Amino acid sequence: MDDLINYYSFTKAEWKQFYNDIDLPLTQSELRHIKAFNDQISIQDVSDIFKPLVHMIRLQKDNFDKWQTTKARFLHKKVRTVPFIIGISGSVAVGKSTTARVLEELLTNYFTGENIKLITTDGFLYSNAELKKRGLADRKGFPESYDMAKLIEFLNAVKAGVSIVQSPVYSHQTYDIIPNRFDIIDRPDVLIVEGINTLQLPSNEQIYISDFTDFSIYMDADAQLIEKWYLDRFAKLMDTAFQDPHNYYYQYAIGDRQAAFKMARKVWETIDLPNLKTNILPTRSRADMIMHKTDHHIIDRLYLRKY
Ligand SMILES: Nc1ncnc2c1ncn2[C@@H]1O[C@H](COP(=O)(O)OP(=O)(O)OP(=O)(O)O)[C@@H](O)[C@H]1O
Numbered sequence: 001m002d003d004l005i006n007y008y009s010f011t012k013a014e015w016k017q018f019y020n021d022i023d024l025p026l027t028q029s030e031l032r033h034i035k036a037f038n039d040q041i042s043i044q045d046v047s048d049i050f051k052p053l054v055h056m057i058r059l060q061k062d063n064f065d066k067w068q069t070t071k072a073r074f075l076h077k078k079v080r081t082v083p084f085i086i087g088i089s090g091s092v093a094v095g096k097s098t099t100a101r102v103l104e105e106l107l108t109n110y111f112t113g114e115n116i117k118l119i120t121t122d123g124f125l126y127s128n129a130e131l132k133k134r135g136l137a138d139r140k141g142f143p144e145s146y147d148m149a150k151l152i153e154f155l156n157a158v159k160a161g162v163s164i165v166q167s168p169v170y171s172h173q174t175y176d177i178i179p180n181r182f183d184i185i186d187r188p189d190v191l192i193v194e195g196i197n198t199l200q201l202p203s204n205e206q207i208y209i210s211d212f213t214d215f216s217i218y219m220d221a222d223a224q225l226i227e228k229w230y231l232d233r234f235a236k237l238m239d240t241a242f243q244d245p246h247n248y249y250y251q252y253a254i255g256d257r258q259a260a261f262k263m264a265r266k267v268w269e270t271i272d273l274p275n276l277k278t279n280i281l282p283t284r285s286r287a288d289m290i291m292h293k294t295d296h297h298i299i300d301r302l303y304l305r306k307y
């Protein structure tokens with residue numbers, strides 16, 4: 001990693017120095033919200049990593065807004081707010097959605113009066129029926145399992161300032177797209193887009209997802225550690241969400257525990273790990289920032305693109 005010539009590399013101790021002059025306290029309500037969706041998360045990490053990050057994104061967004069205004073005036077176009085889009089990428093189970101929610105929470109609090117929205121690209125997966133038809137039932141998460149054209153159309157509409165844009169919804173409960181259910185995105189100031197494919201290049205498109213993102217983060221960790229997190233999460237879900245008779249994994253939750261874990265390990269080894277190696281990890285060097293995590297999800301190193 002250190003051989004990437006176009007990145008600055010920082011330890012956490014170095015990174016947190018960049019914003020230690022002005023205090024940005026975490027409010028009690030922020031702490032409560034963060035702990036409510038993940039009680040394992042290190043609040044020290046949130047403070048050390050995310051305070052400088054939020055400040056840096058503020059500076060970048062201010063520049064972005066100024067340039068959008070200057071460009072509109074130059075082109076004799078109406079000045080309008082153009083949404084700033086943040087992409088978060090990385091392996092299945094590396095912690096993208098947790099990071100995205102922390103960022104959403106902090107931006108909502110510190111970008112006063114601005115509308116911050118979060119979506120996941122899971123909603124742009126083809127339905128299970130369609131995946132089956134295409135022979136992709138065991139390739140969920142691979143580039144070809146997403147309707148990339150639809151995702152790009154969505155991002156283009158959001159950027160263009162369309163007032164009501166629909167983002168389809170995926171359910172981990174049913175393990176499928178929920179028919180006719182959408183999140184409504186209505187001209188946000190910041191849109192966070194979280195998903196394994198946010199840095200990927202669709203093979204049959206002229207345009208890339210990254211053409212629409214203004215800042216991108218890749219969550220990085222050793223594959224063996226991610227497998228552990230995948231299985232830890234599976235264990236937790238076996239005792240909670242999977243206990244619901246409507247859950248896709250209900251039969252496993254009430255059946256033999258060893259058989260369930262054997263199945264989960266197989267899914268990791270035959271789907272998510274190959275996808276990480278072939279399609280996700282190769283996109284790491286396109287990110288503006290790489291966050292490297294170690295044991296217990298602690299972020300130990302950050303890489304920031306120089307140019
Ligand atoms: N900072 C953190 N501290 C403690 N646990 C974490 C942290 N980040 C993620 N986790 C845990 O790791 C597991 C994976 O995290 P998460 O669900 O956010 O990953 P993801 O990359 O969004 O996964 P997927 O692609 O499957 O949606 C979860 O059990 C989550 O609770």
Ligand SMILES: CC(C)(CO)[C@@H](O)C(=O)NCCC(=O)O
Binds near residue numbers: 092122
């Ligand atoms: C929906 C995705 C692709 C990404 O979040 C992932 O969670 C997934 O379902 N992967 C397929 C294999 C598995 O069940 O882990």
